[in-house]
Amino acid sequence: MGIKPPERAEYIRIIMAELTRVMNHLAFCGFLTNEMGAFFTPFIYAFEERELILDLFEMASGSRMMCNYFRFGGVVRDVSDEFMSRLKYLVYERLPKKTDEMEQLITTNEIVRTRSIGVGVLKPQDAIALGAAGPLLRASGVKYDVRKADPYGIYDRFDFDVVTGKNGDVYDRYLVRIGEIRQSLKILRQCLEQMPASGEIQTGKKQYQARVPAGQAYGRVEAPKGELGFYVVSDGSPNPYRYHVRATGFINLGTLETMSVGGKIADAIITLGSIDTTMGEVDR
Amino acid sequence: MYGLGIAKGMWVTLQHFVDTYIQDAQYLFRSHKYRSSKLLERQGPKNARGLFTVEYPFEKLPMAENLRILPFLVYNSGTGQERCTSCGICAKVCPPQCIWIVRGTDPETKRPKPEPVEFTIDATICMSCGYCAEFCPFDAIKMDQNYEMGAYDRWSDLVLTKDKLMKPDTYHYQIHPSAKEAEAANIAKSERAKNR
Numbered sequence: 001m002g003i004k005p006p007e008r009a010e011y012i013r014i015i016m017a018e019l020t021r022v023m024n025h026l027a028f029c030g031f032l033t034n035e036m037g038a039f040f041t042p043f044i045y046a047f048e049e050r051e052l053i054l055d056l057f058e059m060a061s062g063s064r065m066m067c068n069y070f071r072f073g074g075v076v077r078d079v080s081d082e083f084m085s086r087l088k089y090l091v092y093e094r095l096p097k098k099t100d101e102m103e104q105l106i107t108t109n110e111i112v113r114t115r116s117i118g119v120g121v122l123k124p125q126d127a128i129a130l131g132a133a134g135p136l137l138r139a140s141g142v143k144y145d146v147r148k149a150d151p152y153g154i155y156d157r158f159d160f161d162v163v164t165g166k167n168g169d170v171y172d173r174y175l176v177r178i179g180e181i182r183q184s185l186k187i188l189r190q191c192l193e194q195m196p197a198s199g200e201i202q203t204g205k206k207q208y209q210a211r212v213p214a215g216q217a218y219g220r221v222e223a224p225k226g227e228l229g230f231y232v233v234s235d236g237s238p239n240p241y242r243y244h245v246r247a248t249g250f251i252n253l254g255t256l257e258t259m260s261v262g263g264k265i266a267d268a269i270i271t272l273g274s275i276d277t278t279m280g281e282v283d284r
Numbered sequence: 285m286y287g288l289g290i291a292k293g294m295w296v297t298l299q300h301f302v303d304t305y306i307q308d309a310q311y312l313f314r315s316h317k318y319r320s321s322k323l324l325e326r327q328g329p330k331n332a333r334g335l336f337t338v339e340y341p342f343e344k345l346p347m348a349e350n351l352r353i354l355p356f357l358v359y360n361s362g363t364g365q366e367r368c369t370s371c372g373i374c375a376k377v378c379p380p381q382c383i384w385i386v387r388g389t390d391p392e393t394k395r396p397k398p399e400p401v402e403f404t405i406d407a408t409i410c411m412s413c414g415y416c417a418e419f420c421p422f423d424a425i426k427m428d429q430n431y432e433m434g435a436y437d438r439w440s441d442l443v444l445t446k447d448k449l450m451k452p453d454t455y456h457y458q459i460h461p462s463a464k465e466a467e468a469a470n471i472a473k474s475e476r477a478k479n480r
Contacts, residue, residue, distance in 0.1 A: 041297060048336070052329050055348075062350035062427065068413050076418065077350070089329050105296045108289035208377040208419050 003073035006200040010154045012075050014191050015087065016057070016067070017221075018184040022095060023053045024224035025135075025177040025184075028276045029102050032174060035273035036115050042105055049098050052090060059083050072210050074202030091188045099181050106174070116170035120259040120271030123168060130255045134226025134248060136275060139176045140168035146222035157194070158187045170274040177276075209238050225276055226252055249281030300334070307334035349460055352414040352427035354407055354444075355383075361452035367424035367474045369398035374416035374425050382409035383416065398478050403446040408438055422474035423467045429459050 005013070027050050030043030054064045060079050061069040069076050106112055122132070127140040137144055145162040147155045163179030165172030214236035220229040226248030233242040252275050260268040327336055327345065338345055355374075359366045375383040386402040389395065417427045428451075435441035457464050 045296075045300065048332070051336075052332065055329075058351060059348045060350070062348070062352040062414060063412065066411070066413070086329050094329060101296055105293045109293050110286060110289045113289070206418070208415060 003203055005074045005203055008196050008199040009074040009201045011191055011195040012079060013070060013153060018188050019053050021184045021224045022181050023050045025181045026050060028177055029106060032273045033106060035270050056083060056086060073204055078201050088192060091185060095185055103178055115270060119170045119267045120274060121169050122255055122259050126258050131251050132255050135173060135176045136252050138163060139165035139173040141166055146220055146227055152221060158190050160187050170270050173274045223248055225249060247281040249277035253277045253282055303334035347429045351429045352412050353431050354410055354428050355405055355416050355425050356428045356451045357403060357449045358424055358426055358453050358456050359450050361454045366399060367422050368400055369422055369474060369477045370400040373419055377415045377419050379413060380409050380411055382406040403449060405444045407442040407444055423470040426456055
């Protein structure tokens with residue numbers, strides 16, 4: 001459609017996307033330890049930070065989970081000054097500290113290491129063959145991130161690394177996610193430095209019915225759980241002719257069999273937790 | 285040394301445990317314990333340590349201005365005039381199609397009148413996306429912030445008819461303080477459409 005969002009809207013979009021990634025990966029650490037039997041203590045620590053991030057989403061968009069914040073050519077509304085001051089506090093002070101704390105809690109813990117090192121190994125060639133994406137693929141040692149491989153938005157302006165693992169086991173998947181939290185915070189810091197203080201947030205008029213020319217398009221983004229793709233076929237009418245979502249959870253769950261055959265039943269639970277799938281995506 | 289990792293993790297847990305009690309003791313004898321205007325002092329990101337949950341039925345957090353739960357219709361509390369002109373854009377943009385409008389007719393001239401006779405929103409279908417409020421050209425439909433909607437019966441309590449949806453603009457400006465200037469132009473447009 002050839003709509004280019006204004007500069008400020010692009011930065012707000014990146015901020016929201018990266019906050020989602022931080023939130024998801026922190027909650028993942030909680031869920032993984034839940035699966036291992038550390039019932040709900042690390043989980044609640046992760047959820048405290050998630051709550052503060054969700055408060056920001058509520059301030060900006062009006063809803064905690066179903067934000068519905070992006071529009072064709074911009075975002076719904078501008079963020080307030082209070083939002084920015086809270087965001088700065090979270091990004092510069094609180095979240096780095098809490099990530100360190102989460103790592104102190106889990107990374108060197110002997111029980112976690114014995115339960116997860118060498119468990120649920122996914123070889124790089126298997127991961128590619130099964131179509132895995134996101135942290136699951138990167139933990140197997142494949143350096144592939146849509147933000148680097150096919151930069152969308154303004155991701156080409158930021159300096160960040162693609163975190164990869166070596167062995168492709170459950171422990172590596174955890175380490176990759178912790179590394180990604182740090183990289184996301186790095187992107188957020190660069191965002192806050194470069195972001196224009198004020199400006200337009202919407203190109204053109206807001207429209208509820210987009211006139212899409214006939215043809216087909218595939219757009220993909222690096223969602224926290226993997227590659228999220230949307231395929232649309234249009235015949236020129238207001239409604240899509242065909243619409244398909246490449247759901248990350250569904251495709252990543254396909255690797256569960258390869259990872260858990262030959263292992264113990266208790267390990268299968270941890271392996272399932274380490275994929276970080278949402279059952280809402282799988283039910284289709 | 286074996287066991288050092290567990291000890292380090294336990295140290296984190298212990299810090300959280302102590303934090304909880306320090307926080308509790310700090311606010312034990314404060315007068316604002318149950319007052320929502322002061323809650324942010326305790327809840328805000330800078331002071332959030334230990335347990336920062338609220339004791340819900342007694343304490344309620346102030347809502348963000350943009351919070352959207354369910355739509356309501358605005359009328360002028362002075363003159364009693366509704367802002368809605370029953371143009372039907374909200375019903376058109378509604379993704380789950382939960383808005384029904386019946387346009388009124390003038391009894392004398394038998395021509396359509398810019399006022400809805402019936403305006404129904406099914407709260408069980410509404411997904412609180414806020415499109416109706418965003419695209420209303422007359423700022424007549426707005427998003428409410430009342431999240432306490434428990435009900436026993438769908439048809440009598442949750443299928444909201446026009447008399448339940450109508451709320452005065454004083455209430456609207458109370459929950460959306462920054463909306464007053466932004467809307468002046470659109471309200472004038474609504475009144476012009478009605479008096480035509």
